[in-house]
Amino acid sequence: xxxxxxxxxxxxxxxxxxxxxxxxxxxxxxxxxxxxxxxxxxxxxxxxxxxxxxxxxxxxxxxxxxxxxxxxxxxxxxxxxxxxxxxxxxxxxxxxxxxxxxxxxxxxxxxxxxxxxxxxxxxxxxxxxxxxxxxxxxxxxxxxxxxxxxxxxxxxxxxxxxxxxxxxxxxxxxxxxxxxxxxxxxxxxxxxxxxxxxxxxxxxxxxxxxxxxxxxxxxxxxxxxxxxxxxxxxxxxxxxxxxxxxxxxxxxxxxxxxxxxxxxxxxxxxxxxxxxxxxxxxxxxxxxxxxxxxxxxxxxxxxxxxxxxxxxxxxxxxxxxxxxxxxxxxxxxxxxxxxxxxxxxxxxxxxxxxxxxxxxxxxxxxxxxxxxxxxxxxxxx
Amino acid sequence: xxxxxxxxxxxxxxxxxxxxxxxxxxxxxxxxxxxxxxxxxxxxxxxxxxxxxxxxxxxxxxxxxxxxxxxxxxxxxxxxxxxxxxxxxxxxxxxxxxxxxxxxxxxxxxxxxxxxxxxxxxxxxxxxxxxxxxxxxxxxxxxxxxxxxxxxxxxxxxxxxxxxxxxxxxxxxxxxxxxxxxxxxxxxxxxxxxxxxxxxxxxxxxxxxxxxxxxxxxxxxxxxxxxxxxxxxxxxxxxxxxxxxxxxxxxxxxxxxxxxxxxxxxxxxxxxxxxxxxxxxxxxxxxxxxxxxxxxxxxxxxxxxxxxxxxxxxxxxxxxxxxxxxxxxxxxxxxxxxxxxxxxxxxxxxxxxxxxxxxxxxxxxxxxxxxxxxxxxxxxx
Numbered sequence: 001x002x003x004x005x006x007x008x009x010x011x012x013x014x015x016x017x018x019x020x021x022x023x024x025x026x027x028x029x030x031x032x033x034x035x036x037x038x039x040x041x042x043x044x045x046x047x048x049x050x051x052x053x054x055x056x057x058x059x060x061x062x063x064x065x066x067x068x069x070x071x072x073x074x075x076x077x078x079x080x081x082x083x084x085x086x087x088x089x090x091x092x093x094x095x096x097x098x099x100x101x102x103x104x105x106x107x108x109x110x111x112x113x114x115x116x117x118x119x120x121x122x123x124x125x126x127x128x129x130x131x132x133x134x135x136x137x138x139x140x141x142x143x144x145x146x147x148x149x150x151x152x153x154x155x156x157x158x159x160x161x162x163x164x165x166x167x168x169x170x171x172x173x174x175x176x177x178x179x180x181x182x183x184x185x186x187x188x189x190x191x192x193x194x195x196x197x198x199x200x201x202x203x204x205x206x207x208x209x210x211x212x213x214x215x216x217x218x219x220x221x222x223x224x225x226x227x228x229x230x231x232x233x234x235x236x237x238x239x240x241x242x243x244x245x246x247x248x249x250x251x252x253x254x255x256x257x258x259x260x261x262x263x264x265x266x267x268x269x270x271x272x273x274x275x276x277x278x279x280x281x282x283x284x285x286x287x288x289x290x291x292x293x294x295x296x297x298x299x300x301x302x303x304x305x306x307x308x309x310x311x312x313x314x315x316x317x318x319x320x321x322x323x324x325x326x327x328x329x330x331x332x333x334x335x336x337x338x339x340x341x342x343x344x345x346x347x348x349x350x351x352x353x354x355x356x357x358x359x360x361x362x363x364x365x366x367x368x369x370x371x372x373x374x375x376x377x378x379x380x381x
Numbered sequence: 382x383x384x385x386x387x388x389x390x391x392x393x394x395x396x397x398x399x400x401x402x403x404x405x406x407x408x409x410x411x412x413x414x415x416x417x418x419x420x421x422x423x424x425x426x427x428x429x430x431x432x433x434x435x436x437x438x439x440x441x442x443x444x445x446x447x448x449x450x451x452x453x454x455x456x457x458x459x460x461x462x463x464x465x466x467x468x469x470x471x472x473x474x475x476x477x478x479x480x481x482x483x484x485x486x487x488x489x490x491x492x493x494x495x496x497x498x499x500x501x502x503x504x505x506x507x508x509x510x511x512x513x514x515x516x517x518x519x520x521x522x523x524x525x526x527x528x529x530x531x532x533x534x535x536x537x538x539x540x541x542x543x544x545x546x547x548x549x550x551x552x553x554x555x556x557x558x559x560x561x562x563x564x565x566x567x568x569x570x571x572x573x574x575x576x577x578x579x580x581x582x583x584x585x586x587x588x589x590x591x592x593x594x595x596x597x598x599x600x601x602x603x604x605x606x607x608x609x610x611x612x613x614x615x616x617x618x619x620x621x622x623x624x625x626x627x628x629x630x631x632x633x634x635x636x637x638x639x640x641x642x643x644x645x646x647x648x649x650x651x652x653x654x655x656x657x658x659x660x661x662x663x664x665x666x667x668x669x670x671x672x673x674x675x676x677x678x679x680x681x682x683x684x685x686x687x688x689x690x691x692x693x694x695x696x697x698x699x700x701x702x703x704x705x706x707x708x709x710x711x712x713x714x715x716x717x718x719x720x721x722x723x724x725x726x727x728x729x730x731x732x733x734x735x736x737x738x739x740x741x742x743x744x745x746x747x748x749x750x751x752x753x754x755x756x757x758x759x760x761x762x
Contacts (some may be wrong), residue, residue, distance in 0.1 A: 044705055044712045072679070072704040082684055088696045244651060299455070301461055315469045319461060323453040324425060330426045330711050 006145055006187025006214040007034075008075035008246045008267075014216045015358040018238060018265035018281070019351075026144035027185055028084065032259045033267035034244065034351060036258065037094060039275060041067050043087040046275055048341070056310065056342045057349075061211035062270040065137050066101035066129075070120055073208070074140040082142030091231045094270070097134045097147035097191070099262045100219070100251070105199045111151065113168065131175040135188070135311045139181050146180075148215060150191040155225040162195045169193050170207035177211055186236030187258075189215040189248060196229055198236055198351040215246040222251045222271070231260050237264035255284060255347055255371065262351050274340035279333045283326045284343045292318050292336065293325045303304070310342035340380050387526055387568025387595045389414075389627045389648075396739040399619060399646035400732075407473045407525035408566055409465065412440035415732060416646035417639065417725045418475060420656060422448050424458070424468040427656055428715045429722070431470045435519070437691065438730075439725045441473030441525070442575050442653040446518050447482035447510075451501055475651070478515045478528035478557075478572070481632070485533070492532065494549065507586040516569070520562050527561075528598060529554040531572040533705045536606040542752065543576045551575050551588035558592055568595040570629060576601055577610055579617055586621045590717035596627040603632045603652070612641050618659030619646035636665060636728055636752065640745045643732050655721035662706045665724045669753035673699050673717065674706045691723035 003025055012021040022033045037296070038045045038053060041064045045053060053061065063083060068074065080086040083093055085249065102109065106118035106127075115130025134149035140351060143378035157300045173190045180188050190208035194201030208216060218237060221230045241247050246267045253271020261269060274284060281293035285305035292304060305319065312321070312335040324332025347367075354363035386408055395401040398524025401726040403414045419426045419434060421442045425432060434442065444464060449455065464474055475636055483490065487499035487508075499738025503678020515530035525733035529666040531550045534543060554571045561569050575582030576713035589597060603610045615630070622628050627648045632640065642650060655665060662674035666686035673685060683695035685702065693702070728748075 012501065026386055036738065042708045042710055044700070044710045047711045049712065049715065072557055073698070076680060076700065076704075079680060082395045086698075086701055088701075104615070299457060300461060317461065317467075319453070319457065320424070320467055320469075323423070323457075327423045327452055329425050330714065331430065334428075334430065 003184060004187060004214045005183065005185050006246070008215070008244060009063065010012040010243060013094065013357060014355045017263040017360050019262045019355050019360050020243075020265060020267070021352055021355045022246070022268070026060070026187070027094045028090060031092065032299060034258075034262045034348060034355075035059060035106055035268060036348050036358050037062045037268065037270040038272055038341050039064075039272045040087070040108040041272070042071070043083060045337075045341075047280065047330070047337045050087070052338060053089075053333075053341070054096060056093070056338065057345045058091070058341070060094060061089065062094045062096065063141070063143065064098070064101060065095045065134060065141065065147075066094075066098035066105070068100065068141060069137050070122055071101075074137040078142070084142065088187055092145070093143040094145040095138050095141055095143040095147065096250070097149040098137070098221050099134070099147075099150040099191070101151045102129055115149075131172040132179040135176045135179040135181075139186065140257055142182075145187050145189060145304075146178040147216065148188060148190050148213075150193055150219055152193065152220050152223070152298060153195065155195050155220065155223050155229070157195055159197055159200070160284050162193075162197055162200050166200050166204045166207075168196050170204065171212075173208055173209060173285060175336055177213070187215045189213055191217040191219040191250070192241075193220045194233075196225060196233060198233075203342075205237055209240065209242060213245070214239045215248060217248040218266075220252045220255070221249065227257060227260065230257070231264065234264035234266065241265075253344065255344070256368055257346070258347060259351060259360075259367065263360060263364065274344050275337050278336035278340045281286050281288060281322075281332075281336060283336055284340050286370055290318075294322075299320045304336070304339050305343070308343065310337040310339050310346075311350060312336070312342075313360075354366055355374060384565060385568060385595045386564065387623060387627070391624060393632075393736060395736045395741050396654065397730065398644040398741050400643045400736050400741050401624075401646060401648070402733055403627070403648055404734045405648070407441070407568070407762055409471060409525050410474045412441060412473065413733060414584050415643045415729055415736075416440060416444045416649060417634065417640075417729050418649065418651040419466070419590050420445075420651055420653045422653070423450060423452070424464060426624040426710070426718075427660065432469070433715075433719060434470075434722070435472070435744065437719065439472070439722070441475060442470065442523065443475045443477065444522070445479070445482060446476045446522065446528075447479035447486070447517060449476075449522060450479065450518050451503055452602065455518040457648070459521040459523070460693065465523065473526070474524040475526040476519050476522055476524040476528065477631070478530040479510055479518070480515070480528075480572070481533045483510055494552075496530070498726065500585045513560040514552040516557045517558040523563075524567060526568050526570060529571050529594075530567060531558040531574055531600055533574065533601050533604070536576050536601065536604050536610070539743040540578055540581070543574075543578055543581050546756040547575050547581050547588075551585065554589055554592060554594075558594070570598045570690075572600040572631070573618060573622075574601045577606060578667050582614055582618055583621060586618055590623060591623065594626070594630060597622045598629040598631050598645075600631045602630065603638070608638060611638070612645065614647035615642060615647065621644075629751055635744075635750055636725070639725070639728060640732060640741075642747065643736075644741060644745065655725050656718050659717035659721045662703075662713075662717060664717055665721050667671045668749055671699075675703075678703045685717070685720050686724070689720065689724065689727070691720050691727075693717070693723075695722040704748045
């Protein structure tokens with residue numbers, strides 16, 4: 001039997017919550033969890049150089065199978081020596097399965113047992129993605145952690161629909177596992193689905209755990225449901241995932257949701273939120289959301305976040321960054337992107353420290369208070 | 382009498398040409414000449430961080446008075462502590478006078494003895510720029526080297542028009558000199574005009590030299606005339622500029638033109654060319670122009686320039702950069718911009734070495750041969 005590509009080591013469980021400190025070892029380095037992964041959709045974290053990410057402490061980034069499949073193509077990336085070499089990133093990479101994009105971006109979807117027929121969002125060409133194809137593409141891309149092909153239905157779909165969908169996603173997971181040609185180099189995670197139906201979520205988890213994946217993702221959340229609904233799912237799902245495997249909550253990046261996920265035993269997160277809002281001039285700060293392009297910051301010579309010691313906040317003012325963004329200067333987007341990613345990395349550093357100190361609930365309370373969630377702007381992101 | 386803000390030290394004259402090695406000292410550092418200045422129009426060299434520029438060896442950058450006057454405004458920059466602090470750049474900055482932009486970008490220009498009435502290119506508002514106003518704005522911006530307000534007429538204007546224009550530009554230079562409030566902190570250069578008329582160019586130079594500026598710019602070139610016409614002007618102009626003052630050829634950045642300028646005694650150059658073409662996917666290389674977004678580079682895993690050791694060429698392939706640019710990924714523009722600026726800085730390093738070695742003409746011949754100028758593509762940029 002081959003050595004698994006991905007291993008998880010539990011370091012410490014927090015006393016008062018389900019939170020845990022751990023370490024994931026990948027073929028491209030070991031990193032502490034819980035942690036946040038920046039998203040580099042098209043083999044680049046938009047506006048960032050790999051060195052920028054290293055300086056701020058990114059250990060693993062996410063890239064998108066669907067997008068890379070369309071361009072530049074999986075064969076081209078393979079020919080380049082794989083995604084790491086192609087994009088000059090020697091730390092960890094995780095690729096998703098393409099499932100989420102096929103269900104959210106593509107047109108004219110038709111789901112069959114075999115896979116999904118659809119037209120892509122770029123030029124409308126007919127394409128087909130199956131569990132085997134999703135694994136094949138990801139084998140070619142060569143990320144450290146890869147995902148099973150799943151269906152990601154809306155949270156409010158009917159019970160019957162979700163029941164069938166979950167059963168199919170389990171069958172697809174089994175097929176992906178068999179198709180996976182590089183288990184010694186890439187760790188394949190199964191994705192738990194089931195919307196908000198507890199029995200279906202638990203069935204999905206049970207199915208996948210029986211297949212013994214090196215890690216488990218929780219999908220189909222942060223798709224329109226409330227934070228309470230998301231937390232409720234996590235409350236009952238994480239306990240049924242073996243504690244010697246990493247748990248990855250897909251597509252979640254709001255600061256309070258990260259803390260809430262950690263409290264419920266999540267180890268890994270990814271989301272386009274920090275980078276996407278940055279390119280719109282919106283920053284995450286210790287005092288809540290700051291829309292730096294607003295007119296009120298025209299002559300504000302303070303940093304984005306007075307409590308932040310990132311490159312952006314140490315060297316540039318709100319007035320300068322506002323000027324850049326108003327003038328369509330790309331460096332402005334670099335500065336806000338850097339800040340937002342640093343903000344989340346720093347938050348996760350503090351969260352890990354709170355787990356060490358067994359005071360994560362106090363940390364959450366103080367953070368949320370400072371962040372302004374207790375006031376009118378309860379849902380900032 | 383106050384110490385001048387800008388001083389020039391002649392280190393060595395090349396044996397066989399008018400080229401010279403020198404050193405310019407500014408309030409923000411001393412740099413070797415001949416050299417090339419990247420353009421940072423709106424207080425940022427598009428896509429670059431100040432650190433990127435430092436790593437590649439930029440010593441002084443150019444920023445534009447007209448553009449900064451429109452946004453964010455000279456008063457705001459002054460309030461921020463000046464341009465250096467505003468943009469986090471502690472090396473040299475040079476600002477132009479706004480003259481070139483008023484004549485090339487603005488609408489409904491009306492030139493009077495007092496100055497120029499025009500409508501700006503952003504929102505069409507009425508504005509007025511005079512020699513005194515141009516200096517006042519530049520005093521507020523606080524660059525190390527600033528420019529007199531000049532008229533920059535087309536190269537093919539009539540003799541009579543240019544004669545009047547040159548006389549007015551000399552009167553404007555005199556007024557700017559009187560208006561300059563910070564001669565101890567900012568060195569004001571006069572700008573030689575006169576299109577292709579030798580007697581008018583010489584008259585312009587004579588007028589300005591009599592005012593004893595700390596440096597002299599040569600304007601109105603690279604505006605549509607041939608390279609031969611430009612070189613002809615330089616041939617007779619640089620000898621009449623005192624050798625203890627720096628000579629700055631405005632708006633020239635094509636690699637062969639830089640060498641040709643140096644051969645004729647030019648010390649400083651600026652141009653948007655390397656950064657502008659970079660954002661269009663065009664790179665300067667030792668084998669000539671390379672349009673990296675072209676289809677033929679789709680699977681080309683070589684660097685942009687196989688003889689280049691810049692960050693971009695050491696770490697990324699043509700295939701990756703092409704992918705980024707085709708996918709509108711901003712990091713692609715960082716990579717091509719970095720490469721092009723590095724290419725020109727490296728060229729100027731080699732030019733300085735050739736002056737030391739007294740073999741600049743041989744260097745030019747080898748460079749032009751390698752660069753492909755002797756073939757059909759005589760005018761690559």
